Amino acid sequence: MSMRVELDEPKCVASGQCVMAAPEVFDQRDEDGIAILLEERPGEELLDGVRDAVAVCPAVAIRLVEQ
Amino acid sequence: MSRTPAEAGRAPRRVVVVGASAAGLAAAETLRREGYDGTLTLVGDEARAPYDRPPLSKRLLSGEWEPDRLALRAPADLDALGLDLRLGTAATALDVPDRTVRLADGSAVPYDGLVVATGVRPRRLPGDERAHVLRTLDDALALRDRIRPGCRLLVVGAGFLGAEAAAVARQAGCEVTVLEPAAVPLAHAVGERVGRVLSEAHREHGVDLRTGVAVREVTAGGVRTADGEHIAGDEVLVAAGSLPNTEWLAGSGLTVRDGLVCDAYCAAAPDVYAAGDVARWDHPLFGTSVRIEHRTNAAEQGMAAARNLLRPEARRPFAPVPYFWSDQYDVKVQAYGWLRGHEEVAVVEGDLSARRFVALYRSGGHVTGVLAAGMPPRAIRSWRQAVATRATWQETVENTTAAAT
Ligand SMILES: Cc1cc2nc3c(=O)[nH]c(=O)nc-3n(C[C@H](O)[C@H](O)[C@H](O)COP(=O)(O)OP(=O)(O)OC[C@H]3O[C@@H](n4cnc5c(N)ncnc54)[C@H](O)[C@@H]3O)c2cc1C
Numbered sequence: 427m428s429m430r431v432e433l434d435e436p437k438c439v440a441s442g443q444c445v446m447a448a449p450e451v452f453d454q455r456d457e458d459g460i461a462i463l464l465e466e467r468p469g470e471e472l473l474d475g476v477r478d479a480v481a482v483c484p485a486v487a488i489r490l491v492e493q
Numbered sequence: 494m495s496r497t498p499a500e501a502g503r504a505p506r507r508v509v510v511v512g513a514s515a516a517g518l519a520a521a522e523t524l525r526r527e528g529y530d531g532t533l534t535l536v537g538d539e540a541r542a543p544y545d546r547p548p549l550s551k552r553l554l555s556g557e558w559e560p561d562r563l564a565l566r567a568p569a570d571l572d573a574l575g576l577d578l579r580l581g582t583a584a585t586a587l588d589v590p591d592r593t594v595r596l597a598d599g600s601a602v603p604y605d606g607l608v609v610a611t612g613v614r615p616r617r618l619p620g621d622e623r624a625h626v627l628r629t630l631d632d633a634l635a636l637r638d639r640i641r642p643g644c645r646l647l648v649v650g651a652g653f654l655g656a657e658a659a660a661v662a663r664q665a666g667c668e669v670t671v672l673e674p675a676a677v678p679l680a681h682a683v684g685e686r687v688g689r690v691l692s693e694a695h696r697e698h699g700v701d702l703r704t705g706v707a708v709r710e711v712t713a714g715g716v717r718t719a720d721g722e723h724i725a726g727d728e729v730l731v732a733a734g735s736l737p738n739t740e741w742l743a744g745s746g747l748t749v750r751d752g753l754v755c756d757a758y759c760a761a762a763p764d765v766y767a768a769g770d771v772a773r774w775d776h777p778l779f780g781t782s783v784r785i786e787h788r789t790n791a792a793e794q795g796m797a798a799a800r801n802l803l804r805p806e807a808r809r810p811f812a813p814v815p816y817f818w819s820d821q822y823d824v825k826v827q828a829y830g831w832l833r834g835h836e837e838v839a840v841v842e843g844d845l846s847a848r849r850f851v852a853l854y855r856s857g858g859h860v861t862g863v864l865a866a867g868m869p870p871r872a873i874r875s876w877r878q879a880v881a882t883r884a885t886w887q888e889t890v891e892n893t894t895a896a897a898t
């Protein structure tokens with residue numbers, strides 16, 4: 427079973443919380459701070475950080491789905 | 494009183510979370526994520542599935558989004574939590590010695606771990622059953638329904654919420670008047686200079702901002718001020734702050750003082766925790782008791798409370814760097830830290846008058862907050878570090894301004 431990250435970009439409010447929770451998986455665009463997904467299928471070792479990002483994203487823009 | 498599960502070293506088997514919104518849901522999710530597999534009851538007085546509030550004064554109010562975009566979790570994700578979900582049911586009383594929560598439907602739910610996440614509600618004004626408030630999805634839909642070109646909208650209160658709603662209504666063609674008792678809107682929150690700069694946006698966008706005007710009551714055709722003046726309007730929005738939902742805790746013996754009072758671990762009593770807008774706790778970083786009405790704090794505190802509840806032996810103080818954002822007209826405001834009660838503000842990047850700047854806030858000898866407006870969102874993150882590490886004001890600001898001149 428692998429996990430896939432979904433980013434609902436129009437919802438993103440550019441808070442940067444995901445980047446702090448999982449810097450290997452998320453970044454932000456320079457100009458407007460909108461999140462960028464670096465790893466759509468992060469490895470097991472990164473999932474804890476992604477789950478934190480899902481939980482703290484203030485725009486509910488991130489989802490982790492089972493494949 | 495018998496020993497609590499925590500004292501006896503037993504894991505809880507029946508956890509009740511009261512309040513089914515950002516904080517309560519974060520707590521419930523974290524409990525499951527941390528391996529808790531006992532009964533998990535989530536009680537919420539709103540009948541709707543949990544939804545997100547910040548868009549209520551932004552893209553939902555403007556009509557850009559419909560309610561289905563506000564769901565806090567997809568139905569499948571909610572199902573996967575295996576909740577005993579009691580929506581549309583208010584908690585009416587808490588019996589701490591007996592370890593039960595009483596519900597409006599007459600039932601009593603026993604717990605050995607409790608999370609209080611009942612949030613806040615709008616502060617009301619006399620006569621305002623005729624007026625709008627903005628806290629729930631129904632509130633927002635009712636207001637949205639009235640926002641039409643030419644409609645005269647009176648907004649009572651120029652805080653972040655009132656300002657956002659005013660901006661949306663203005664952009665939709667309403668004639669908007671904002672009435673604010675303070676001389677400078679937001680001054681208590683962000684300081685006079687920054688408050689003044691942010692509020693100038695109202696005037697530039699054709700909103701009639703009247704400061705120093707306290708509203709006494711809402712009338713059939715508008716509002717009456719403390720000075721007795723009547724201001725006419727078609728619709729009134731009362732955005733005059735909020736009050737914590739703690740009435741149901743009366744008689745519980747828990748300490749309520751502008752919020753449910755907790756220690757640094759978010760505990761109000763053994764096995765009783767609080768999170769989100771309703772919680773007041775001792776913030777280790779700022780050395781003061783705080784209650785924070787920010788969306789990220791609700792989630793972070795829900796997570797922290799859940800972890801401390803499950804593992805009191807490994808409990809950790811809740812010491813986040815608070816984060817807040819607000820969209821005012823076309824300017825995004827972002828802030829980190831604790832700005833209230835600050836003693837000094839220094840602009841360290843950009844230009845106040847251009848409404849593109851980063852401002853630092855000092856309390857005592859330390860940097861305790863940072864606010865950015867109109868800047869690329871990443872710009873503020875490097876300053877967050879100064880707040881998180883309690884950097885000294887002197888080194889941070891004086892070095893920066895020296896470098897800039
Ligand atoms: C219009 C609006 C715009 C906002 N914009 C921003 C923003 O831009 N940025 C930002 O950082 N924050 C913003 N916020 C604040 C943010 O939404 C809150 O901080 C967040 O919702 C707090 O979550 P909570 O779960 O603690 O409380 P709440 O969201 O208030 O949820 C508490 C829940 O408990 C329920 N409840 C109350 N009493 C009982 C009872 N006795 N029994 C059962 N259930 C009960 C309530 O009905 C509610 O559903 C905004 C808020 C609003 C209203």
Ligand code: SF4
Pocket residue numbers: 437438439440441442443444445452454459460461482483484485486487488
């Ligand atoms: S945490 Fe959410 S809102 Fe913030 S940048 Fe990441 S995706 Fe965007």
